[in-house]
Amino acid sequence: xxxxxxxxxxxxxxxxVIAVDAMGGDNAPEEIVKGAVRAVREHSVRLVLVGKLPExxxxxxxxxxxxxxPVVHADDALAMHEGALASWRRPRSSxxxxxxxxxxxxxxxxxxxxxxxGVVATSTVRLRTQPSVLRPALxxxxxxxxxxxxxxxxxxxxxxxxxxxxxxxxxxAAYAHTAHGVADPRVAMLTIGSEPGKGNKLARKTAExxxxxxxxxxxxxxLDFRGNIEGHDLLSGEVDVVVTDGFTGxxxxxxxxxxxxxxxxxxxxxxGSSALSRAGTLLQRKALRELHGRFDSETxxxxxxxxxxxxxxxxxxxxxxxxxxxxxLLAHELAAxxxxxxxxxxxxxxxxxxxxxxxxxxxxxxxxA
Amino acid sequence: xxxxxxxxxxxxxxxxVIAVDAMGGDNAPEEIVKGAVRAVREHSVRLVLVGKLPExxxxxxxxxxxxxxPVVHADDALAMHEGALASWRRPRSSxxxxxxxxxxxxxxxxxxxxxxxGVVATSTVRLRTQPSVLRPALxxxxxxxxxxxxxxxxxxxxxxxxxxxxxxxxxxAAYAHTAHGVADPRVAMLTIGSEPGKGNKLARKTAExxxxxxxxxxxxxxLDFRGNIEGHDLLSGEVDVVVTDGFTGxxxxxxxxxxxxxxxxxxxxxxGSSALSRAGTLLQRKALRELHGRFDSETxxxxxxxxxxxxxxxxxxxxxxxxxxxxxLLAHELAAxxxxxxxxxxxxxxxxxxxxxxxxxxxxxxxxA
Numbered sequence: 199x200x201x202x203x204x205x206x207x208x209x210x211x212x213x214x215v216i217a218v219d220a221m222g223g224d225n226a227p228e229e230i231v232k233g234a235v236r237a238v239r240e241h242s243v244r245l246v247l248v249g250k251l252p253e254x255x256x257x258x259x260x261x262x263x264x265x266x267x268p269v270v271h272a273d274d275a276l277a278m279h280e281g282a283l284a285s286w287r288r289p290r291s292s293x294x295x296x297x298x299x300x301x302x303x304x305x306x307x308x309x310x311x312x313x314x315x316g317v318v319a320t321s322t323v324r325l326r327t328q329p330s331v332l333r334p335a336l337x338x339x340x341x342x343x344x345x346x347x348x349x350x351x352x353x354x355x356x357x358x359x360x361x362x363x364x365x366x367x368x369x370x371a372a373y374a375h376t377a378h379g380v381a382d383p384r385v386a387m388l389t390i391g392s393e394p395g396k397g398n399k400l401a402r403k404t405a406e407x408x409x410x411x412x413x414x415x416x417x418x419x420x421l422d423f424r425g426n427i428e429g430h431d432l433l434s435g436e437v438d439v440v441v442t443d444g445f446t447g448x449x450x451x452x453x454x455x456x457x458x459x460x461x462x463x464x465x466x467x468x469x470g471s472s473a474l475s476r477a478g479t480l481l482q483r484k485a486l487r488e489l490h491g492r493f494d495s496e497t498x499x500x501x502x503x504x505x506x507x508x509x510x511x512x513x514x515x516x517x518x519x520x521x522x523x524x525x526x527l528l529a530h531e532l533a534a535x536x537x538x539x540x541x542x543x544x545x546x547x548x549x550x551x552x553x554x555x556x557x558x559x560x561x562x563x564x565x566x567a
Numbered sequence: 568x569x570x571x572x573x574x575x576x577x578x579x580x581x582x583x584v585i586a587v588d589a590m591g592g593d594n595a596p597e598e599i600v601k602g603a604v605r606a607v608r609e610h611s612v613r614l615v616l617v618g619k620l621p622e623x624x625x626x627x628x629x630x631x632x633x634x635x636x637p638v639v640h641a642d643d644a645l646a647m648h649e650g651a652l653a654s655w656r657r658p659r660s661s662x663x664x665x666x667x668x669x670x671x672x673x674x675x676x677x678x679x680x681x682x683x684x685g686v687v688a689t690s691t692v693r694l695r696t697q698p699s700v701l702r703p704a705l706x707x708x709x710x711x712x713x714x715x716x717x718x719x720x721x722x723x724x725x726x727x728x729x730x731x732x733x734x735x736x737x738x739x740a741a742y743a744h745t746a747h748g749v750a751d752p753r754v755a756m757l758t759i760g761s762e763p764g765k766g767n768k769l770a771r772k773t774a775e776x777x778x779x780x781x782x783x784x785x786x787x788x789x790l791d792f793r794g795n796i797e798g799h800d801l802l803s804g805e806v807d808v809v810v811t812d813g814f815t816g817x818x819x820x821x822x823x824x825x826x827x828x829x830x831x832x833x834x835x836x837x838x839g840s841s842a843l844s845r846a847g848t849l850l851q852r853k854a855l856r857e858l859h860g861r862f863d864s865e866t867x868x869x870x871x872x873x874x875x876x877x878x879x880x881x882x883x884x885x886x887x888x889x890x891x892x893x894x895x896l897l898a899h900e901l902a903a904x905x906x907x908x909x910x911x912x913x914x915x916x917x918x919x920x921x922x923x924x925x926x927x928x929x930x931x932x933x934x935x936a
Binding site for chain 2: 388390397398399401428431432433442446448451453455456457459462465
């Protein structure tokens with residue numbers, strides 16, 4: 199651990215509480231309850247289930263877990279097709295109630311498999327951004343080795359500004375530090391062409407700001423900025439954090455997911471195309487199963503909305519018990535590692551650095567008048 | 568074929584001549600000459616080789632093809648690391664001389680395996696954009712089935728405007744029509760979220776313009792605009808043309824390439840991980856080899872710069888003879904199909920339509936004052 203990210207004192211308080219939206223997702227509430235029970239039993243995570251009380255009580259009884267996990271009642275739920283407007287339309291949704299638990303201090307993070315748009319909007323409105331955070335960002339862990347690479351923003355802000363992207367770098371570094379144990383995360387910016395000065399206006403200006411931040415003086419958080427990377431290298435595992443705007447990040451993430459799925463389908467098709475190769479496949483079943491697990495989104499817990507007064511982990515909409523269990527564990531790790539405090543410490547410094555940069559850029563004729 | 572893309576009369580003139588930059592690429596000039604010889608012998612493509620005369624003459628002699636392919640001398644060549652500035656610095660490069668042949672009417676298209684930045688800049692400066700084309704765009708064919716999907720812009724314009732993207736849709740449609748024989752290409756826009764109104768400002772405005780173009784009246788080229796697609800669906804083959812800005816397109820393309828490569832490596836790793844599965848692999852060698860061929864960039868010929876007074880096909884820098892052969896064939900198909908004329912016909916209509924759209928958008932308060 200470096201001086202830039204102060205050592206976290208061992209938590210004196212008991213484990214943080216995670217509020218789980220039991221009503222969000224294609225397989226809610228059954229699989230959500232099953233996953234929550236597993237997270238409690240196998241990983242000793244502290245949870246509260248939020249949703250329709252009678253239904254959840256009966257499901258907990260079925261799992262022989264009644265009394266093991268508290269339930270907080272919520273009348274309403276976001277539908278899977280609901281987007282940003284849901285945050286206003288449904289003040290009593292299970293996600294809104296989970297946010298209320300966080301605001302009251304009864305929970306530290308939330309888990310939901312509801313629609314990404316709805317959960318992002320509801321959490322942003324109800325948890326509010328942390329002081330000095332311009333915008334929250336959605337972070338995903340890519341299945342790289344030996345350590346996952348954090349890509350953000352994966353879609354929370356379709357139109358972003360360079361100053362936001364610099365903050366996203368810090369949010370991502372806090373994530374890599376907390377969830378993946380990386381002491382001094384290496385940060386790169388996603389663009390076209392690896393040489394400096396390549397990319398669109400947003401990327402060029404962001405790279406300039408990030409380069410200055412990497413040589414930051416004492417009193418401001420520095421970043422280990424490694425320069426540009428291209429789409430080719432997203433899965434190379436060469437850096438710990440990749441920063442980009444929410445439009446590019448979402449397109450890149452979905453392109454990667456689509457291409458990996460396409461390649462596996464093609465391999466399956468090729469391997470199943472003759473009796474001989476089918477025989478070969480039987481011999482390889484175990485190896486392929488392991489590989490599939492590595493790419494299974496359920497292995498990684500879900501996307502994380504960072505920069506709010508509380509952390510929201512958004513599991514895939516089609517998550518089953520195992521995906522929910524992983525999401526609860528990820529939320530627990532981030533909450534126990536006090537990621538919100540880390541972001542506050544990092545961005546306190548960045549705000550000052552960014553003001554200094556603006557003045558300097560203005561003096562050189564690049565910045566606003 | 569529809570009324571929008573007028574039937575091409577059978578060419579009364581002999582086959583078009585393709586100027587091949589013999590000096591560009593990691594394997595120049597040996598593999599370029601070999602590929603050119605194959606294109607001439609196996610596909611009856613008419614070629615001119617451009618580069619250092621003595622070297623090329625001796626290579627042609629070695630291939631027993633002296634006299635079969637004319638050679639035009641060029642003193643200089645672009646280096647692989649040279650970008651946009653090369654177009655000014657090297658007026659006697661083989662790419663610049665190939666452009667001169669096109670301007671003089673001695674050739675119709677060029678093929679180069681030189682650096683994309685250098686070839687794009689040199690061709691743009693020397694061939695000039697076609698009348699009414701705002702910017703040229705780089706198009707690539709994705710390995711979808713049954714017909715490749717054309718993605719553009721793949722990187723020529725990092726910062727683009729909605730009006731350019733509408734033109735790119737027409738350039739892509741002309742490509743799909745000419746090279747892939749699609750009578751009425753289905754066009755989609757790459758964005759985040761498939762519902763209308765999703766995306767960043769550029770994507771939202773572009774979708775609005777494209778929707779209006781798809782209902783265009785007689786006298787203007789209409790487009791079969793199918794709405795938004797996401798990164799997931801780039802390889803689904805559901806549309807014939809995907810339009811986006813050069814930054815997003817380049818990131819998406821490289822993310823797809825990187826992810827497919829990563830998945831194949833992972834499969835290879837998994838299949839080779841035990842003696843049993845290695846035995847299985849032997850049984851499947853043929854199926855995997857076929858699959859690899861499908862993803863081999865050499866199968867597709869290369870990226871195509873559209874919208875200039877002449878077509879540039881840019882093969883991968885590491886192309887060998889087979890890649891150059893494919894690139895020559897692609898250049899031949901585009902030139903024989905008179906893609907430059909098709910673009911002129913399509914965009915003549917669009918210029919008028921676009922003016923109409925601007926006025927209407929202005930009246931509704933969306934457009935420029």
